[in-house]
Amino acid sequence: MSDDETPIFAAARQANEVLHGDAPALPRPAEPRIITIANQKGGVGKTTSTVNLASALALRGLGVLVIDMDPQGNASTALGVDHREGTPSSYELLMWEYAVEDLIQKSPHADHLFCIPATIDLAGSEIELVGLDYRERRLAEVLNKDDLASLGIDYVFIDCPPSLGLLTVNAMVAASEVLIPIQCEYYALEGVGQLLRNVELIQQHLNPDLAISTIMLTMYDGRTKLAEQVAGEVRRHFGDRVLKTVIPRSVKVSEAPGFGMTILQYDAGSRGALAYLDAAKELNTRSGLSFGNEAEPHESTTMPEDMVAPSSAGNEDNHVEDDR
Numbered sequence: 179m180s181d182d183e184t185p186i187f188a189a190a191r192q193a194n195e196v197l198h199g200d201a202p203a204l205p206r207p208a209e210p211r212i213i214t215i216a217n218q219k220g221g222v223g224k225t226t227s228t229v230n231l232a233s234a235l236a237l238r239g240l241g242v243l244v245i246d247m248d249p250q251g252n253a254s255t256a257l258g259v260d261h262r263e264g265t266p267s268s269y270e271l272l273m274w275e276y277a278v279e280d281l282i283q284k285s286p287h288a289d290h291l292f293c294i295p296a297t298i299d300l301a302g303s304e305i306e307l308v309g310l311d312y313r314e315r316r317l318a319e320v321l322n323k324d325d326l327a328s329l330g331i332d333y334v335f336i337d338c339p340p341s342l343g344l345l346t347v348n349a350m351v352a353a354s355e356v357l358i359p360i361q362c363e364y365y366a367l368e369g370v371g372q373l374l375r376n377v378e379l380i381q382q383h384l385n386p387d388l389a390i391s392t393i394m395l396t397m398y399d400g401r402t403k404l405a406e407q408v409a410g411e412v413r414r415h416f417g418d419r420v421l422k423t424v425i426p427r428s429v430k431v432s433e434a435p436g437f438g439m440t441i442l443q444y445d446a447g448s449r450g451a452l453a454y455l456d457a458a459k460e461l462n463t464r465s466g467l468s469f470g471n472e473a474e475p476h477e478s479t480t481m482p483e484d485m486v487a488p489s490s491a492g493n494e495d496n497h498v499e500d501d502r
């Protein structure tokens with residue numbers, strides 16, 4: 179933002195530049211980054227973060243592939259790609275029936291944005307996988323960084339279902355990074371201890387290269403003490419793995435998928451869109467950083483299991499109107 183710009187003007191200019199492809203391209207990572215978005219807690223913003231980060235990076239000139247590993251298919255919907263029953267999808271990828279390049283669909287939202295959709299076929303695959311060879315490595319075996327690079331892909335985001343079952347395990351074995359979205363609400367860290375232990379098990383037995391690189395605070399309502407306290411608690415535990423950019427709670431972010439869009443197409447100048455653009459930029463800047471392999475949080479060795487927000491969180495502040 180230049181000195182003579184008001185914040186609103188700067189936001190409008192940035193949105194305009196991004197949508198018209200005038201925003202400067204972001205530097206490409208040295209090799210494709212494969213990032214799994216996981217949290218077995220439902221509704222914390224996994225899919226929203228996946229599609230919006232993907233869209234933001236693609237609009238800034240990077241090649242991005244989203245692999246939808248959730249039978250709900252919400253990421254496929256938001257990216258505007260076909261995922262009706264019978265469409266070749268992530269199910270066929272796991273079954274080794276098609277290769278990545280045969281399954282990729284181009285999203286209408288950006289030139290460099292691609293998706294392997296999820297169809298309802300994926301719903302039975304948790305059970306089907308149990309009886310297959312390499313059941314935890316089905317995805318890893320067919321996701322190869324050299325092949326991805328030759329397809330012009332810089333980022334792969336794998337959107338996981340809200341469980342720690344075999345679909346999520348496959349996503350973690352195939353990735354080098356895990357991004358955990360944490361909702362700034364009560365019970366924010368519910369189950370995060372279990373998630374960290376699972377990541378650790380996967381590091382020990384299946385994928386030593388996996389690191390929890392990024393924690394993302396979502397649905398932050400700055401007008402509540404609760405959100406501030408949850409964010410503070412998460413930052414104390416995870417230190418600089420937590421993105422500085424926080425995603426605000428905003429009705430527009432939640433409306434966008436209903437129109438088959440991400441927030442960047444739905445309202446590029448909104449606070450939610452600008453936050454995802456900033457988060458994407460920050461994520462890309464961290465390309466060269468090393469996060470180590472340990473799954474334990476930053477400062478303490480154990481996670482306060484199922485921690486809820488501090489008791490003084492001030493309920494009276496929490497019933498405020500949503501911010502569009």
Ligand SMILES: Nc1ncnc2c1ncn2[C@@H]1O[C@H](COP(=O)(O)OP(=O)(O)OP(=O)(O)O)[C@@H](O)[C@H]1O
Binds near residue numbers: 224226397432435450
């Ligand atoms: N920043 C936000 N502001 C307001 N609503 C949001 C925001 N982010 C996500 N939502 C809404 O919250 C709900 C849950 O988000 P989302 O589907 O991304 O979570 P999820 O973790 O993928 O859920 P699931 O576990 O079911 O896969 C959705 O209705 C979504 O539109």
Ligand SMILES: [Mg+2]
Binds near residue numbers: 225339
């Ligand atoms: Mg989801």
